[in-house]
Amino acid sequence: MSEKPDYKDTVFLPKTDFPMKAGLPAKEPGILAQWQDEDLYGQLREARAGREKFIFHDGPPYANGEIHIGHALNKVLKDMVVRSQSLLGKDAPYVPGWDCHGLPIEWKVEEKYRKKKLNKDEVPAKEFRAECRAYAQQWVDVQREQFKRLGIQGDWDNPYLTMDFDAEATIVSELMKFAEAGNLYRGSKPVMWSPVEKTALAEAEVEYEDITSTQIDVAFEITESPIPELVGAHAVIWTTTPWTIPVNQALAYGPDVKYRLVSSNGKRCLVAEDLYQSFLVRTGASPSLSEALGEEPEKDRKHHFAGRVDGEPPLIKGSDLAGTVARHPMHHLGGFYAAPRPFLPGEFVTTESGTGLVHMAPDHGEDDFDLCKANGINPVFAVMDDGRYRDDWGWLGGNDDRRRAVINKPFNAAEGPICSDLREAGALLSASDDYEHSYPHSWRSKAKVIYRCTPQWFVPMDTDLPWLEPKSKEDKAWEGEGGAIDPSEETICAAPTLRERAMEEIERVEFFPEKGRNRIRSMVEGRPDWVLSRQRAWGVPITLFVKPDGTYLQDPAVNARVVNAVREEGVDAWDEGRKAEFLGNDHSPDDFEMVTDILDVWFDSGCTHVFTLESGRWPDQRWPADLYLEGSDQHRGWFQSSLLESCATRGRAPYDQVLTHGFTMDAKGKKMSKSLGNTVDPLKVMEQYGADIIRLWALSVDFTEDHRIGDEILKGVADQYRRLRNTFRYLLGALDGFVGDMGDASEVPELEIYVLALLADLDGKLKAALESYDFNTYTRLLVDFCNEDLSAFFFDIRKDSLYCDGPDDPKRNAYRTVLDLLFHALVRYAAPVLVYTSEEVWSTRYPDGGSVHLLEWPAVPGISADGERWTRLRALREKVTEAIEPLRREKTIRSSNEADVVVPAADVPEGFSDEDLAELFITASVTRSDSDTVTVTRSSESKCGRCWRLLPSVSEDGGLCDRCEKVVG
Incomplete structure (x- = not known):
């Protein structure tokens, strides 16, 4: 029996050198090196010159440590924005930048000193700042290479750094605009203060953690009152910060709150009607809440209430407490403690918890400060920058051997010195170390912060901006330095304060997702004045000359000299030795003090739009930016500081759109923490899978919400990638040697027409997704099209024609022509997502065809079919x-x-x-x-x-x- 013929040599099997196994960790660095050698970014700038601009302004990461998975997600999203806009044919430059000043870097440099048992304050300031600058530059260089490895394309050789001399000079110049317009003031207000870092903190520098505190009830004896029955009784306050009792100056009541007298610990106590039951339980006056509610025998109940009338104690309306005065529990110490403590009406007093009476320490609370100031009571600045009472303070100051930082837990405990002294004075009605609540911490040192009243520099939120006066639409003065203000915007005239102007801009700007608008709106609507000053060394100085009366010099000539000096020498130029030089002949150095505070780093980053988009250093940039993109926490950070800075100096936001992403959680949805061991290191992921896998993950998740990553998730993404890679491998193989076209259109099979209609539909949906920055939908559409419409359907059906039809068969030729159209479309669609793989795919077919990233959006036939x-x-x-x-x-x-x-x-x-x-x-x-x-x-x-x-x-x-x-x- 003869053998059957072998026809395999007659079958037209796909041929390609494109491997099925990606080998991305080994392959990607070579592709990256080629891009750098060929200056791909420079080629792209040249290719897009003169096109419609799309300006994305990069929010600066902090130059401190290796990148983490949040950095990776953030940068991939930004890169997707820029690459996709470039793909659409726009001139979309990308200038990366870094935040380089501030406490985190200073803190790290100080750690080196602490390890050597050296005091940072003993080091010359210039030497210390030089170490901070070197530390920041080190991490800029490290992070730059790590971001480049992710395939992020940009002007990496010429990034912006807030510590560049030009940038520092620009920040000073922007500050001077505030000063010259009178939009700065120095005042004493309680601000978030870190006793560990010895500086004021902005809200954006604070995170909240659950802690367990001591709660106490303290009795203040009433010495005067228009209600005779109250004299000799005790007003009771409840607090979770015992350390603030030594600086109490008044008591606040709710004007509409009802109060009553109850008995506890042998005292007649004034508390809110709605809170007396829980107070009695807390102080042990009633064994149970049910008894406090009146279910105990009458003979026991009568001991709890004073002034009973017909079985019920009388109620006192809060407003009737006006004129009441108490004395501090430690009045026997004399001095500060001997002064009477007035009762003040406080609209903020509620009956949600406590006693309905609030002790007022204007040094350590915003409501306290405002109410006391309105009644002529000033702060006393008893707590020093390290969190201890000052040396001359009458209680727990000086040489008291029990002296500790006020945030020290033992110091505040039920058996700590404050509670012990109050107990000895007979004023402590209850104390327990079991109150659980959320409390602010410094996100850098992780230490608890306090509200501390200190002299600081502020930008007022509710003062009329003097330069924002109504002008005609034709007045070119509206245009500002960077063509900032559109003369057609009539609403600018209606917003004279910084808060009002910022609120109007929030309504104008587009937010993706829309909920971002509500988030930043609520924050700006209720925020206090902007605290600009920090008591540190590494940062841009507040370059003001202050007179003894607290006013500051507003001389443009002096300011110009300072700005020029900083541009030449950086922040070290602000030196006492140059005081006379800066002031010139018109001012006496003896009449002014140089401010030694530095600027809040959020002011630094809020100015990045100026020295990046307006400076001319990057001529392909322009102001304002089309888009800002950061995590949702930046509604209280960079988005807001940029908004406020720009509204105050240019009358509008520096951006037209804002895109925010959520945070990356572990596979179980938990917050990542090194202590929990659940972090995902993007550098290790790239070593195992490659950068394109991280990119595919980042662009596949719904990044607008909190999202997850873990081993199983990454394995799923890697499988998704393999499917996409195999699609390209099939296309490359099937198109081996292809040089033809579709031929006679009348002979094109209906299946090919249908697939081209699917491609046209995909094309429109992808463009729509890019328009709304919906990268999750963009990536899913691309993956689904390749998997479901092509691999599992079109390719599967047509493999018989590809393999077995004759080389010139019209159906086979039509099929390959459609494959060619698919190839050119898909490799472009995939290019912003899989930056390395798309380059490999393109160069496999066109070795001399340049980079895929120079291509533009494909021209897809507008074919329709009966879907x-x-x-x-x-x-x-x-x-x-x-x-x-x-x-x-x-x-x-x-x-x-x-x-x-x-x-x-x-x-x-x-x-x-x-x-x-x-x-x-x-x-x-x-x-x-x-x-x-x-x-x-x-x-x-x-x-x-x-x-x-x-x-x-x-x-x-x-x-x-x-x-x-x-x-x-």
């Missing part, structure tokens, strides 16, 4: 596949090619013959019946030895069908 008809056809195809599968598992048939299928005639769309259905379903035959189910049997026809189809034209197994006979010849 509903094809949807019905594909649904029927799925039913057929499901019906064949059991026979495959049972090995009745080995492939769908061996199946004879009967389908419900009612399910077949019009226009498809049985032969069409057999080709589309990849079966031996398809017939129709009146049944409503699909039935499958094994075909009795012989199998073609070349194409393996079972057809009537094949005489015996191994013979050739008519088509293959013709091709083989």
Whole structure:
């Protein structure tokens, strides 16, 4: 018996050098090196010169430590924005930048001193700042390489740094605009203060953690009152900060709150009607809440209440407490403590917890400060910058051997010195170390912060901006330095204060997602004045000359000299030794003091739009930016500081759109923490999987919400990547040697027309996704199209034609022409997502074709098809596949090619013959019946030895069908 012929050499199998195994960790660095050698970013700038601009301004990461997975997500999203806009044909430059000043860097440098048991304050300031500058530069260089490894494309050789001399000079110049306009003032207000870091903190520098504190009830004896019954009674306050009792100066009541007298610990106590039950339980006056509510015997109840009338104690309206005076529990110490403590009406007093009476320490609370100031009571500045009472303070100051930092837990404990002294004075009614609540901490040192009243520099939120006066639309003065203000914006005249102007801009700017608008609106609406000053060394100085009366010099000539000096020498130029030089001949150095505070780093970063977009150092930039993009925490950080800085100096926001992302959690949805060991290191992920896998993950998740990452998630992303890679591998192989076109349009099969219609639909949806920065949808659409429409449908159906039709067959040629269109479209669509892989794909087909990242959005034929008809056809195809599968598992048939299928005639769309259905379903035959189910049997026809189809034209197994006979010849 002769052997059957082997026809494999006659089959046109795809050929490509593009490997199935990606090997990204080894391959990507070489591609990156090539981009750098060829100056790909420079080529792109040249290619897009003169096009419509899209300006994305990079929010500066902090130059401190290795990048983490949050950095990776953030930078990939930014890169996707810039690359996709460039793909759309726009000139979209990207200048990366870094925040380089501030406490985190200073703190790290101080750690070096602490390890050597040295005091940072003993080091010359210039030497210390030089170390901070070197530390920041070190991490800029490290992070730059790590960001580049992620495939982030930008002007990496020329980034902006807030510590560059030009940047520092610009920050000083912007500050001087505030000063010259009178939009700065020095005042004493309670601000968030870190006793560990010895500086004021902004809200954005604070995080909240759950802690357990000591709660105490303290009795203040009433000495005067228009209500005679109250004299000799005790007003009771409740607090979770015992350390503030030594600086108490008044008591606050709610004007509309009802109060009553109750008995506790042998005292007649004044508390709110709505809170007396919990007070009695807390102080042990009642064994249980039910007894406090009146369920105990009458003989016991009468000990709890004073002044009973007909079985009920009288109620006192809060407003009737006006004129009441108490004395401090430690009045016997004399001095500060001997002064009377007045009762003051406080609208902020509630009956949600405590006693309905609030002790007022204007040094340590915003409400306290405002109420006391309105009543002529000033702060006393008892707590020093390290959190201890000052040396001359009458209680727990000086040489008291119990002296500790006020935030020290033992100091505040129920058995600590404050509670012990109050207990000895007979004023402590209750004390327990069990109160759980949220409390602010410095996000750098992780130490608890306090509210501390100190002299600081502020930007007022509710003072009229003197330069924002109504002008005509034709007045070019509206345009500002950078063409900032559109003369058509009539609303600018209606917002004279910084808060009002910022609120109007919040309504104008587009937010993605929209909830970002509500978030920043609520923060700006209720925020206090902007605290600009910090008591540190590493930062841009507040370059003001202050007179003894507290006013500051507003001389443009002096300011210009300072700015020029900083531009030449950096922040070290602000030196006492140059005081006379800066002031010039018009001012006496003896009349002024140089401010030694530095600027809040949020002011630094709030000015980045100026020295990046307006300076001219990057000529392809322009002001304002189209888009800012950062994490949602930046609604209280960079988004807001940039908004306020720009509104105060230019009358509008420095951006037109704001895009925010959520935070990356671990696989279980928990916050990542090194202590929990659940962090994901992007550098290690790149070592294992490659940067394109991180990028695909970042652009696949719903980044607008908090999202997850973990080993299993990354494995799923890697599998998704393999499917996309295989799509490109198939296209490259199928297009080997392709040089033709579709030929006669009348001969183009309907399937190809349908796929081109799908491509056109995809094209429109992808553009729409980019317009709203919906990268999750963009990536999902691309992946689904490749997997479902191409690999599982189009490629699967047409592999028979590709492999077995003749080289010049019109159907095969039409198929390959469509594959060519798909290739050029898909490689461009994928380029912003899979930056390395798309380059590899493109260079495999076009070794001398330049970079894929220089290409623009594909020109896709605007072809349409009857989508509903094809949807019905594909649904029927799925039913057929499901019906064949059991026979495959049972090995009745080995492939769908061996199946004879009967389908419900009612399910077949019009226009498809049985032969069409057999080709589309990849079966031996398809017939129709009146049944409503699909039935499958094994075909009795012989199998073609070349194409393996079972057809009537094949005489015996191994013979050739008519088509293959013709091709083989």
